[in-house]
Amino acid sequence: MAYLKLSANTVKKSVSAHKSIALAIAALLYLICLTGTLSVFFEEFERWEQPSIEEYTDYTPAQIHTAIQNFQQRVNHTPKTLWVVLPTEAVPRMHISGDDQEWFINRDGHLSAAPLEAWTTMLTKLHMQLHLPQNIGLILVGILGVLLCSLIFSGLLSHPNLFKDAFRWRRGRQALTQVDLHNRLSIWALPFYFMISFTGAFIGLMGLFSVIAGAAFYNNNNEALLDDIYGSDPEVLKVSVNLNINTALQTLKSIAPEARPIYLAIQNMGTDDQYFEIAATLPKRLIYSEIYRFHADGSLINHQQFSDGAVGRQIAYSVYRLHFGHYAGQWVKVIYGLLGLALSVICASGVNIWLAKRKYESTLNDLWVAVVWGLPLALALAALFSFYNWAPLWVFLSTELLAVVFALLMKQPLNTRWILMACLTATLAIIVFTREILSFNETVTPTFHQVNLSILMVSLVLGMMLFQQRYQC
Amino acid sequence: MIVAAFITQIIGISLLYQSWRKSNRQPSANAIAWLVIIASLWPWQEAMGLEYGISFWFMGLPPIAWVLIISNREFQKREAPPRIRKQARPDRKHLTHAALKTIIAGPFTFVTCFLCSSFISLAVKQSMGLVEADQLILNLSLLLLFWSISIFWLIAKPVEWRSTFFLLTFTLSGSLWLYG
Numbered sequence: 001m002a003y004l005k006l007s008a009n010t011v012k013k014s015v016s017a018h019k020s021i022a023l024a025i026a027a028l029l030y031l032i033c034l035t036g037t038l039s040v041f042f043e044e045f046e047r048w049e050q051p052s053i054e055e056y057t058d059y060t061p062a063q064i065h066t067a068i069q070n071f072q073q074r075v076n077h078t079p080k081t082l083w084v085v086l087p088t089e090a091v092p093r094m095h096i097s098g099d100d101q102e103w104f105i106n107r108d109g110h111l112s113a114a115p116l117e118a119w120t121t122m123l124t125k126l127h128m129q130l131h132l133p134q135n136i137g138l139i140l141v142g143i144l145g146v147l148l149c150s151l152i153f154s155g156l157l158s159h160p161n162l163f164k165d166a167f168r169w170r171r172g173r174q175a176l177t178q179v180d181l182h183n184r185l186s187i188w189a190l191p192f193y194f195m196i197s198f199t200g201a202f203i204g205l206m207g208l209f210s211v212i213a214g215a216a217f218y219n220n221n222n223e224a225l226l227d228d229i230y231g232s233d234p235e236v237l238k239v240s241v242n243l244n245i246n247t248a249l250q251t252l253k254s255i256a257p258e259a260r261p262i263y264l265a266i267q268n269m270g271t272d273d274q275y276f277e278i279a280a281t282l283p284k285r286l287i288y289s290e291i292y293r294f295h296a297d298g299s300l301i302n303h304q305q306f307s308d309g310a311v312g313r314q315i316a317y318s319v320y321r322l323h324f325g326h327y328a329g330q331w332v333k334v335i336y337g338l339l340g341l342a343l344s345v346i347c348a349s350g351v352n353i354w355l356a357k358r359k360y361e362s363t364l365n366d367l368w369v370a371v372v373w374g375l376p377l378a379l380a381l382a383a384l385f386s387f388y389n390w391a392p393l394w395v396f397l398s399t400e401l402l403a404v405v406f407a408l409l410m411k412q413p414l415n416t417r418w419i420l421m422a423c424l425t426a427t428l429a430i431i432v433f434t435r436e437i438l439s440f441n442e443t444v445t446p447t448f449h450q451v452n453l454s455i456l457m458v459s460l461v462l463g464m465m466l467f468q469q470r471y472q473c
Numbered sequence: 474m475i476v477a478a479f480i481t482q483i484i485g486i487s488l489l490y491q492s493w494r495k496s497n498r499q500p501s502a503n504a505i506a507w508l509v510i511i512a513s514l515w516p517w518q519e520a521m522g523l524e525y526g527i528s529f530w531f532m533g534l535p536p537i538a539w540v541l542i543i544s545n546r547e548f549q550k551r552e553a554p555p556r557i558r559k560q561a562r563p564d565r566k567h568l569t570h571a572a573l574k575t576i577i578a579g580p581f582t583f584v585t586c587f588l589c590s591s592f593i594s595l596a597v598k599q600s601m602g603l604v605e606a607d608q609l610i611l612n613l614s615l616l617l618l619f620w621s622i623s624i625f626w627l628i629a630k631p632v633e634w635r636s637t638f639f640l641l642t643f644t645l646s647g648s649l650w651l652y653g
Contacts, residue, residue, distance in 0.1 A: 017629035020571070143579075149621035154629065167493050169542050172549040184542050189535040195528075201617045209613050212587060228605035284522030312603075312610030318524070328525050335532045342535070361558045411558070 006160045014157035021154065022350050025147050027371045028130075030347040032144055034375055035127035036196075037340030040325050040333050043091050044451050045120040049386075051439055051448035053104050053113065055092040061246035063094075064264065066109025068243075071096050074103070074111065082266040088281075090326070098269075119383045122392040131393060135207060142204020148197035155186060162187050175356035182349040185342045192339050193346075199323035206316075229316050231304040236273045240296035247298025248278060255300065258283050259290065275301060282307055286318040286327055348372045366407040366416065373420035374403025380427040387434060421466050428459035474520035478513055479533060485510030486537045490545075510534070574628060577637055582623045583616075585640045588647025590615035 006014075022029075038045075047053075064084055072078065079098030084105075087094045094105040095115060103111040122131075129137025156162065162183060169180045186193070214222040243266065252259060259280035266276045274296045279289035291304040306317040321327045325336030351368055355361075378399035382392035403420060410416045432452045439448065488506035492498060517533075518526030594612035597603060603611070623640070 013629040014625075017625050020574075020628050021624065024571070024575070146617060146621045147624065149617065150625045153622055154625045167490055167538070167542050167545050169546040170549050171546050176549065184539070188538040191531045192535065195531070198614075198617060201621075202613065205617065206613065209616065213591070213609060213612065216587075216591065225609065229609050284525050286524045286528070310604045310606040312606035312608070315610050315614075316606070322528065328521065328529075332532075335536070339532070339535065359556065361556050362560060 006157060011158060011160055014154050018151060018154035018158045019354060021147055021150055022347075023354065025144060026347060026351045026368075029144055029148065030344060030371060031130075031375055032127060032141060032200075033340060033344040033347055035123055035379070036200075037337055037344060038379070039124050039127045040336045040340060041451075042120050042124050043326075044447060045123070046115070047091070047093070047445060047447045048435070048451040049116050049118055049120055050113065051444035052442045053093055053445075054106050055087075055445050056094075056107055057087050057089060057092045059087060059094060061249060063105070063107070063109040064245050065243070067094075067096050067105045067111065068266075070109065070111045071098065071101075071103070075099065075101055078270040080267075080269065082269050084264040084266075086261050086263055088260065088262055090330075119386040119392045122382060122386075122396065123379065126393075126396075138204045139208050140204075142201050142206075142208070145197045145199075145201030145204055149194065149201065152190065152194050152197065156190075159183060159187075175353065178349045178352045178356060182346055182353060185346050185349075189339050189342060193343055196323060196340075196343070199319040202319050203323060229313060231306075231309070231313065233267070234275065234293045234301045236268075236275050236295065236301070238295040238297055238299065239272045240274070243274075243276060243296050244298030245276070248276065248292075248294040248300075251294070251298065251300050252278055252280065252292055256280065256282070256290070256292070259292075262289055286321050287314060288317050288320045361413065363408065365413040366411060367404065369413045369417045369420065370400075370404040370407035373417055373424065374400050374407070377403060377420055377424045377427060380424055380431065384427055384431050384434065387438060418466065418469055421462060421469075425459050425462040425466060428455050428462070432456045432459070474516050478516035478520055478526075478529075481509060481513035481516060482530070482533045483537055485513055486534065486541065490538075490541045494545075577640075578624045578627045581637075581644070582627060582640060583620055585644045585647070586616050586619035586623055588644060588650075590619055592647060592650065 047055075067084065068082065071082065075098070077099075079101075082098040083096065085095050085097070095102055096105055096111070097103075101114075103114050106112050125131055128141060130140060131137065132140065165180070165183065166187065167184075169184055170176045171180075210222045210225050214220055214225045218225045245264070249261070252261065259282055261278050261280045263279045264276060265279070266274065268274050276294050276296065278292045278294065280292065281287075281289050285307060287306045290307040293301040293303065295301055306313060308314075325332050355365055355368060378396045381399045382396040385395045386392040406419075407413070407416045410419075432455050435448075435452055485506055485508075488509060489503065492502035492506055495502075513533075514526065514530045517530045520526065521529055590612050593615055594608050597611060598608040627637075627640075
C-alpha cells in the first residue's frame with residue numbers, strides 16, 4: 001500500500017506539535033467529545049426524562065389555534081415571537097414557547113407540563129458552551145474545534161506508516177495496543193472527525209467572525225452581515241389581525257409537497273407587521289430547514305432560500321444537521337454515536353500513549369484516570385440525582401472533584417480506573433431501575449424503555465470489561 | 474440500491490485488506506481497491522441523494538474497516554516492566570515558552586489568517602462574481618482552515634521568530650491593504 005513519504009525531520013516536528021496541542025487541550029477535548037457523543041441522542045434523553053408527555057405525529061390548525069389562545073391566557077403579555085414546535089417522527093411531541101415560557105401541547109390543544117430543564121439541558125450546555133457565559137463558551141468550544149482540526153493535520157503528518165499499518169492491531173502490550181487503537185480509530189474515520197471539528201468550529205466561531213467581519217466590511221453592522229448570509233426579514237404588505245394557519249399549511253402543501261413542517265414562528269405578534277414562518281425539512285437535504293414566510297392571512301410572502309439560494313447560504317444552514325447527526329433517521333444517530341465514542345477513545349488513548357512512553361508514573365497519571373473515568377461517572381450521577389430534583393451541574397462538578405481527589409489519594413491509576421469503572425457500571429444500572437420504579441404507575445412511551453435498555457446494555461458491557469480486567473490482574 | 478452501495482463498499486475495503494495482507498503489496502491491486510471504494514459513492518448518492526450519499530459513504534468506511542482490523546488483531550503478550558513512581562515538576566522555562574507560543578498561535582495567528590482569508594475570498598468574489606453570502610462563507614471556511622494549519626505550523630517550528638516574522642509581515646501588509 002502506498003504511504004506518505006515524509007522526512008524524519010518533518011515527522012519529528014509534527015509529533016512534537018501533535019503532542020503539544022493534544023496535551024494542552026486533552027481534558028477539555030475529551031469532555032467535548034464525550035458530551036457531544038451523548039448529545040447526539042438529546043431528543044431521546046428529553047423524551048426519557050419526561051416519559052409521560054402525550055406523543056403524536058399528526059396535528060391540526062385548530063389545535064395550533066387553541067394552543068396559542070391557551071398560551072396567551074397563561075402569560076401576562078404577548079411575546080414578540082411565538083414558537084410552535086410541531087411533532088415529527090424523531091420527536092412526536094408538540095410544544096409552544098415565547099419569552100422563555102414553554103409548555104407541551106396535548107392532542108386537544110390544551111397545554112400540559114413545561115419541558116424540564118434538567119440533565120439533558122445540562123449535557124447539551126456543557127457540550128456547546130461548557131456552562132460558561134454563552135458567547136465566551138461558544139467561542140472557546142469553537143477554538144477547540146479549530147485545535148482538533150490542527151490535531152488531525154499534525155496527526156496525519158506524524159505517522160508516516162499510517163496507511164502502511166492500516167489494518168494492524170497489536171494487542172497485549174499496553175503501549176502498543178494504545179498506539180494501534182489510537183491510529184486505527186483515527187485514520188479510518190478521519191473525514192468524519194474533520195467534518196465534526198470543522199462544523200463545530202464553524203458553529204462556535206460564526207458569532208466572533210460576524211463581529212470581526214462586520215467591523216472590517218460592514219461598518220460594525222453585524223445584522224447586515226448576517227442578513228447577507230442567512231437572509232433578511234420579509235416586507236409585510238398585508239395587515240391582518242387573525243392568523244390563518246390553515247391556508248398557509250395548504251399553500252405550503254401545494255408549493256412544496258415534500259416539505260415536512262417542523263416549527264411555526266409567529267413574528268411581531270399582535271402588531272401590524274405580524275407574519276409567520278413555517279420551517280420545513282426537505283427530503284435528502286442537509287439544510288436545517290427551508291423557511292416559508294406567510295402574511296397573517298396565510299398568503300405566501302417568500303421563502304428564505306436555504307434550499308435553493310446562494311451556495312454559501314445553503315452551506316451555512318447545512319452545518320447544524322451535519323454536526324448533530326440529525327438527518328436520515330435513527331441509524332445515522334447510532335453511527336454518529338459510535339464514531340463520537342471512537343473520537344473520545346482517541347483522545348483518551350492519545351494521552352495514554354504519552355503517559356506510557358514516560359516510563360514512570362506521576363500525579364498526571366492519577367489525574368488523567370480521574371478525567372477519563374470520572375467524567376462519565378459524573379454525568380451518570382448527575383442524571384441519577386436529577387430524578388430527585390438535584391441540580392445536575394452541581395452533582396456533575398462535585399463528582400468530578402471527588403474523582404480527582406480520590407485518584408490523587410489512591411496514587412494507583414490502575415486500581416482507581418477499576419473502581420471508577422465499577423462505580424459507573426453500578427450507577428448506570430441504578431439509573432435504569434430507579435427510572436423504571438419511579439415511572440411504574442405512569443403511562444410511558446416505548447422510547448423510555450428503549451433508552452433504559454440501551455443504558456442497561458452499556459452497563460453490561462462495562463461490567464464485562466471490569467470482569468475481564470480483574471481476571472487479567 | 475443502499476444494499477448495492479454497502480456491498481460495493483465492503484468489496485472495495487476487503488480488496489484493500491487482501492492486498493494489504495500480501496507480503497509483496499502491489500500498487501495496481503491497491504488502485505483497483507480504491508477505485509471500487511470510490512465507485513461505491515455512485516450507488517450511495519443514487520439511493521440517498523448527493524448530500525446524504527456522500528455523508529453515508531464516509532460513515533460506511535470506518536465500521537467495515539474496523540471489523541477487518543478486529544479480525545486481524547495479533548496478540549503479543551509480554552510482561553510490562555514495573556513502573557517507578559516519581560514526582561515530576563513542570564519546567565518553568567518550558568511553561569513560559571508554551572505560554573508565549575499560545576499567544577502567538579492564538580489571537581495573533583487568528584488575525585493574520587482572517588486577513589489572508591478575507592483577501593482570498595474578496596479576490597475570488599471579484600474574479601468569479603460571487604454573492605456576499607458565498608464570499609463570507611468562503612472567508613469563514615478559509616479562516617478556520619488556515620488558522621488550524623497555522624497553529625500546527627507555528628508549534629511545529631522549533632525557531633519561532635521566523636514564523637512570527639512571516640505572520641507579522643502578513644498582518645501588517647494585510648491591515649494596510651484593508652484599511653490603508
